[in-house]
Amino acid sequence: MxxxxxxxxxxxxxxxxxxxxxxxxxxxxxxxxxxxxxxxxxxxxxxxxxxxxxxxxxxxxxxxxxxxxxxxxxxxxxxxxxxxxxxxxxxxxxxxxxxxxxxxxxxxELNLRLYVRSDSTWKTGTPEELSDATFCLPTGYEVSGWVRLASDRLAFVRPRSMEQCHAMLQLGRVDVLISNPDELAWQAVPPMLTPRNVRKLPEPLDDVxxxxxxxxxxxxxxxxxxxxxxxxxxxxxxxxxxxxxxxxxxxxxxxxxxx
Known part of the structure; x- marks a missing residue:
């Protein structure tokens, strides 16, 4: 102690x-x-x-x-x-x-959702569709919803910050960003991270x-x-x-x- x-x-x-x-x-x-x-x-x-x-x-x-x-x-x-x-x-x-x-x-209360680049081929956000996707979530953030249940079968990148996840999404180094509307909007203020470059998948992830x-x-x-x-x-x-x-x-x- x-x-x-x-x-x-x-x-x-x-x-x-x-x-x-x-x-x-x-x-x-x-x-x-x-x-x-x-x-x-x-x-x-x-x-x-x-x-x-x-x-x-x-x-x-x-x-x-x-x-x-x-x-x-x-x-x-x-x-x-x-x-x-x-x-x-x-x-x-x-x-x-x-x-x-x-x-x-x-x-x-947070509404956790899955986000992709606006030009991404991902459409729904279901477990079946994203089984081969690479997810980004910063170290220390908890994985939720079906992503947590399937985490041992999914690919993850865990950088230090959410800002790094956004940058890697824009550069195509990851496929899917796990976030919530409040945090996403705040991070979307820098020019390269405008909301127009990010699209929310329709399938909800989790409400926590x-x-x-x-x-x-x-x-x-x-x-x-x-x-x-x-x-x-x-x-x-x-x-x-x-x-x-x-x-x-x-x-x-x-x-x-x-x-």
Whole structure:
């Protein structure tokens, strides 16, 4: 166990024995996210991305401040699992992850779809048609739908970022891009990645949701999750969540690009 994780456990134990001090001096939660998931999370995005902004506000609603760092997805995930961070986001729920993490209420609903070049010969997006296609999905992104079920029989390229997947699609190095309309529209702003160069296949892939996740081994896992979910629900009930999305410039940019 790292010194950082051990310190966190000791502090949680100490504050648990001193409820008045814990109430008066809430320790900021340490969060980590990936650095290349527009418009949702990233160090170069406004407010760190719309979901980073929402996660901070959900914790703040319960009087809990949050510090957020951005790291490569796999590194942030593993360091959170080792309790070097209190939580990480945004992640899809999978059985493997659920065995190690608690999952928050949904942060955002995604409609995952398959995209090809506009001049591609692929037409439907069915498993039968795409059995010989090469798929692109960045490292750290979870494969979903029938593609996950058939993943051992399919060809994949897993670069560092979605931007690289777009570039490889345009260059003909991959056949199919797995994405969602929000992310696709944001990435489609650069000239060579205009929506006119990308076509969505009609067969849906999967409808999923993104979550904040907390290690089950965290000494305050359920306490933190309950507080976060309560704050998130208050944002939803008050309309603050919708206002946050409407006001976030990167999220608005993705909507405008998708029109």
């Amino acid at each position: 790292s010194l950082k994780a051990a310190t966190r456990i000791l502090l949680a134990t100490t504050l648990g024995c001193l409820p008045e001090l814990a109430s008066a001096l809430p320790e900021p939660v340490d969060l980590v996210s990936g650095d290349d998931y527009p418009p949702f999370a990233g160090s170069t995005l406004s407010e760190g991305g719309v979901l980073t902004q929402m996660v901070r506000q959900a914790f703040a609603t319960g009087g809990q401040s949050a510090r957020v760092e951005f790291k490569p997805w796999a590194r942030g995930y593993e360091e959170t699992l080792r309790l070097e961070y209190d939580a990480t986001f945004p992640y899809l729920s999978t059985p493997r992850r659920a065995s190690s993490f608690l999952f928050s209420d949904p942060l955002y 949701s993104l979550h904040l996740i907390i290690p089950r081994d965290h000494p305050r896992a359920q306490q933190l999750m309950d507080a976060f979910n309560h704050g998130l629900q208050q944002l939803v009930d008050s309309g603050a969540r919708d206002r946050l999305f409407r006001a976030n410039q990167d999220y608005r940019r993705s909507l405008e690009a998708d029109r």
